[in-house]
Amino acid sequence: EAAVTQSPRNKVTVTGGNVTLSCRQTNSHNYMYWYRQDTGHGLRLIHYSYGAGNLQIGDVPDGYKATRTTQEDFFLLLELASPSQTSLYFCASKGVAETLYFGSGTRLTVL
Amino acid sequence: GEQVEQRPPHLSVREGDSAVITCTYTDPNSYYFFWYKQEPGASLQLLMKVFSSTEINEGQGFTVLLNKKDKRLSLNLTAAHPGDSAAYFCAVSADTGNYKYVFGAGTRLKVIA
Numbered sequence: 001e002a003a004v005t006q007s008p009r010n011k012v013t014v015t016g017g018n019v020t021l022s023c024r025q026t027n028s029h030n031y032m033y034w035y036r037q038d039t040g041h042g043l044r045l046i047h048y049s050y051g052a053g054n055l056q057i058g059d060v061p062d063g064y065k066a067t068r069t070t071q072e073d074f075f076l077l078l079e080l081a082s083p084s085q086t087s088l089y090f091c092a093s094k095g096v097a098e099t100l101y102f103g104s105g106t107r108l109t110v111l
Numbered sequence: 112g113e114q115v116e117q118r119p120p121h122l123s124v125r126e127g128d129s130a131v132i133t134c135t136y137t138d139p140n141s142y143y144f145f146w147y148k149q150e151p152g153a154s155l156q157l158l159m160k161v162f163s164s165t166e167i168n169e170g171q172g173f174t175v176l177l178n179k180k181d182k183r184l185s186l187n188l189t190a191a192h193p194g195d196s197a198a199y200f201c202a203v204s205a206d207t208g209n210y211k212y213v214f215g216a217g218t219r220l221k222v223i224a
Contacts, residue, residue, distance in 0.1 A: 031210050033212070035214075040120070040216055041216055042117070042200055042214040042215050042216040042217045043155075043200065043202075043214040044214070045211060045212070045213070048210075048211070050210070056209070058211075059112070059211075059213075090154065090155070092155075094210060097160070098143045098145075098160070098204065098210075099145075099157050099160065100145075100147075100155075100157070100202070100212060102154040102155045102156075103154060104153075104154050105154055
């Protein structure tokens with residue numbers, strides 16, 4: 001079973017704060033994704049990557065940066081957090097047969 | 112880009128009843144279709160998948176139907192039980208090599224014993 005680990009599980013910050021969400025997968029998957037989940041919207045794609053050093057823009061990228069430092073590690077950066085970015089964030093990696101494997105999620109609250 | 116509409120947003124059924132969740136999509140190049148299940152407070156787990164070469168897939172008490180002509184994907188639960196209570200999301204991806212997955216907004220299913 002593919003393993004995707006996210007940290008932290010919960011994060012509270014203030015408006016204008018700097019936040020980094022971490023994701024690590026240990027299955028040598030090429031593709032990794034960051035989604036946000038909000039009631040009424042399902043999961044929306046923020047950024048994704050197909051390998052170290054690569055970044056692809058998702059559907060809701062404004063206010064977010066991301067960096068894929070290694071095959072295993074994908075980070076989501078909020079440099080000036082706003083209350084509209086309060087959400088549940090999921091990282092995922094793509095395994096065989098196009099299946100996505102999700103982490104446990106990070107709940108971010110921006111006050 | 113691809114748009115996916117999922118209905119209904121909420122569904123409540125009695126144990127033993129059937130339930131149907133439907134997604135419609137817009138991109139005719141869509142090729143990969145998935146249903147994910149999310150139990151309360153948990154992450155998403157793959158429930159079922161169907162690719163363009165198949166129209167029906169069955170398993171775990173669910174049936175997935177794909178109608179490419181109407182661009183409609185449905186998840187049919189034939190006999191619901193309380194363990195099926197969860198949120199269900201469809202996901203769609205085109206066969207264009209960019210591996211973007213677009214999700215529906217989700218259906219919160221409640222099965223009443």
